[in-house]
Amino acid sequence: MSQTIRVGLIGAGYIASWHADALRATEGVTLSAVCDVSLGAAQALADGFGGQVFTSVDALIDSGTCDAVHILTPPHLHHDIAVQCLQGGLHVLVEKPVAESADQTRAIEAAAQAAGKRFHAGHNFLGMPSYLRLKDMLTRGELGRVSSAEIAWTFPLAPLRSGPYGLWLLREPKNLLLELGPHLMAFAVDLFGTPEIVHTALSHHVALPGDDRRPQGWRILARAGGVDVTFTISLVEVMDDRSVTLRGSTARARFDLSADTLIVDRDNASDLVINPLRRQMDKSWQHLREALRNAGTQLRSLNAKSPYGLSFRGMNAGVYDALRRDRPADPRFSGASAVTVMQALDDALALLPEDALTPAAPAVQTRKPKPTAMVIGGTGFIGRALTRRLVADGRDVRVLSRGRHGPFPDLPDSVETVGVSLRDRAALTEAMKGIDVVFNLAKSMDKTWDDALRNDVAVATGIAEAAMDAGVRRLIYTGTIASYDMSDPTRKITEDTGFPADMSDRNIYARSKAECERQLLRLHATRGLPLVIARPGIVVGAGGPLQHWGIGRWHGAGAVRIWGHGHNILPFVLIDDVADGLVRMIDADAAVGQSFNLVGDRMLSGRGYFDAIHRSLGARIRVSSGNLYAFYASDAVKYALKKYALRRPGVIRPSLADWKSRAHFSPFVNDKPKEMLGWTPEPERDRFIEKAITDANLFGI
Structure with a gap:
């Protein structure tokens, strides 16, 4: 392997910046390429972290700019892209879940073996410093004989209750486990070996649009290496508890992966009066030590080393140190470990009745919608309520979205969801033909004023110009009271x-929305844009x-x-x-x-x-x-x-x-x-x- 490993990122969404930042801090690695179907998204990431920009995987492979890639696309695309990249001569690291099943994961590993390349799983939490301390204590026997473990992910998942509902993880009930389960199962596999799943239960179901129910609670019981393991996933509005707790004959250890802390509760040999005092004092000193250690890390790094960020750095160190030195793959992130993790998740799903994993069938369409209203931003909180109100009033609606999965499966006769770039004026104009009223609820959350001018103001004026080109009778734009x-x-x-x-x-949001209004009012005054501006207050209610x-x-x-x-x-x-x-x-x-x-x-x-x-x-x-x-x-x-x-x-x-x-x-x-x-x-x-x-x-x- 070359001294410096050139790494490309495939997918420029939210998680990509974490990978890019960690790669920048990894010895012997350089970010050489960013690939995304959205040129704007790829360019924005490359502007911040470097790398050549591509809009197709074929072009990235053919360019010869990479030795390895991180695949950060939605999970249903992982298998095909991973196999393509391996066959193209690249090592791959695939974000969890690495695939949608154990069989797909085996196919990726087989492609890696055939190509003589490495397949790594993005189980980043296994790279956290406190987890490595926990694993070291277990290996040295400092916890005694461990009889049981509890591995928990109790953290609110707002999209289950308030959207957006078009996300991959909400398309099928099993996707929730495939999305979060790898974190938990990877701990068990790394600590104890292959799990045997004995029970799976679901709870706290919530209804998505179209009465499509999803479980917000998962409880899985397993045995691995002679240890009873309980996995808990709770996605309701609950206090954050993402942790690994090991109970041994000598001590109980709790690793908090959201804070990167490790607290060990030990017995001591003091008499019955002093014993409980010593025990609590010991834990108190540990909490103080962990707090000061974390505070020191954040101060020294100017908050660049958050626990989550450290997890990616630890993962990269494990993956690329072995690759650079031509040593066997780190077992924590190896393809073989990924297969074991995904098989355990498949086994857990297999214990559930079939109807528990079957999404509700969308309503049967009896006619093609004839939209007279368009809602841009129709998958958001206000957009969903507005679209349903328009349908209740007898209007058919065209919803503009980044994809074709919208939150209206129960309204196929009245709502159509189309994917159109808000930067493509010609496509917008075409989509607005026959439309009487356009509601623009789109917003862009930017970090710089230049980004806001490009992503919010220019988009709002482009939508307005398309509406005039298409002869729309009314454009209703939603600003914000925050501009006051x-x-x-x-x-x-x-x-x-x-x-x-x-x-x-x-703040940029308030300023940007005000500038959007100013530009739109100028179009109203100079070109007759049929504009109405709405500024909602603090919006509350169902959804x-x-x-x-x-x-x-x-x-x-x-x-x-x-x-x-x-x-x-x-x-x-x-x-x-x-x-x-x-x-x-x-x-x-x-x-x-x-x-x-x-x-x-x-x-x-x-x-x-x-x-x-x-x-x-x-x-x-x-x-x-x-x-x-x-x-x-x-x-x-x-x-x-x-x-x-x-x-x-x-x-x-x-x-x-x-x-x-x-x-x-x-x-x-x-x-x-x-x-x-x-x-x-x-x-x-x-x-x-x-x-x-x-x-x-x-x-x-």
Whole structure:
């Protein structure tokens, strides 16, 4: 193997940046290529980490720029791409799940053997420093004879309750286990050997659109190497517990993989009075040691070595050190281990009745939809509710999405989902032919202003121009109330309030949406764009998340720091009321060229909202006030580190007024949509709480 291994990334989604960052920190490795069907996504990743850009695997292989690749595409593509790359002479590391079955995994390993190349599994958590300490203790016998182990992944999976529903992991019930199970099963295989699965049970089912049920709880019992192993997966809104606990005759050890800590509970030989004190003191010192070690790591690395990031670095070190030195593959990440892991998951699925793994059949289409409305962003929270409201009103709807899997399997006669690039004006224009009204709910969460101009502002104006080209009668654009300066509690906000003239010191999302509105209003004034602007408030209700960042900064499902003191009334609005307001804009001719703040009647403060959750659902969430001056000061330190120490381009520092605006101190007046649109948001407090909280399935239980 060459001294420096050239690695390419196939797939430029969220996980790719973690791989790229870890590769940059791995000795003897360089990132030489990025491949994605989206040229923009590939280029954006390459701009940050380097590498030649490709849009096809064939082109990447033919270029000769790589010795190995990391395959980071959706799992249903893993097998074919892995085999193609192995046959093309490349080593492969495949993100978990490496395939959709053990048979597919064996086929990848067979292709690696035939090609004389290596197939590695992306079981990154096996590379965490504290896990290696745990494994070393087990090997040295410091835990005694281990009789049982509990391996848990209890962490909320919001898409199960609030979407997006087109993700691979939600297409079939088994995909949830295939997505998360490899993490857990890889620990058991590495520590104890091949598991024998003896029991599998499901719980806490939730209904996806179309009454397609998915389990949120999985319990698997197994034996491996003489050890009883319990695997627990819980995806409801639960306190984070991702851990490996080993119970031995000498000690009990708990590895927390979300924090990269290891705590060992040991017996001692003191008398009965001192014994429990010593035992608790020992654990206390360990907790302090782990906390200081982690804090030191983060300070020295300027937060570049998070536990999750360290897991990828550890994995890369194990994979590429052996490859560079021409040594046998690290068993933790070998193809043989991947086969064992996937076989155990297949065995667990085989113990379930067939109907538990069968997705609900989509409704049979009896006619082809004839859309007169288009929803861009129709798979999101507001988009889903709006689409269903349009159908209820008798309209057929065309939903624009990145793929063809939309959250409307029960509406095949009325909803069609089409995949069109929002940057392709010609394709957008073609998709809008015959469409009467277009709702643009799209948004882009960018880190720099240049990215926002490219990904949000340019896209919004491109959609508007396509709508004019296609002769659309009405374009309804959703901005955000976040664009207002809401820092002054004495100033009431109406649609005439206006945004600050200079928004360069605002957060990028608020600034970008305001710029979108400015550009669209210019098109209305100069070219007659039939525009209406809607700015929803803090939207709540069925299909929305528990951990709503419009209210505060969340620290898991059980704790939130409210923006500000939390006693001022917040601009809540029910999701059904937002959909109603948007629909009313279609035929209100007087609304053209106007903007409307869709904010409900004054109901609850932030603290009142969480008190209502406690009273309605019996769940007390730990609520703390958020000192906005402290947030501002902390952000100033982060800004300085990012700009001057890490030298990241395009970093901004939001103003104090921007931080205060997150608390929504300024009250809203909602008279305009009521008078011009006939809009009537829920006026009764008890009914509001029922719809926003009681019936919203916030915890998934």
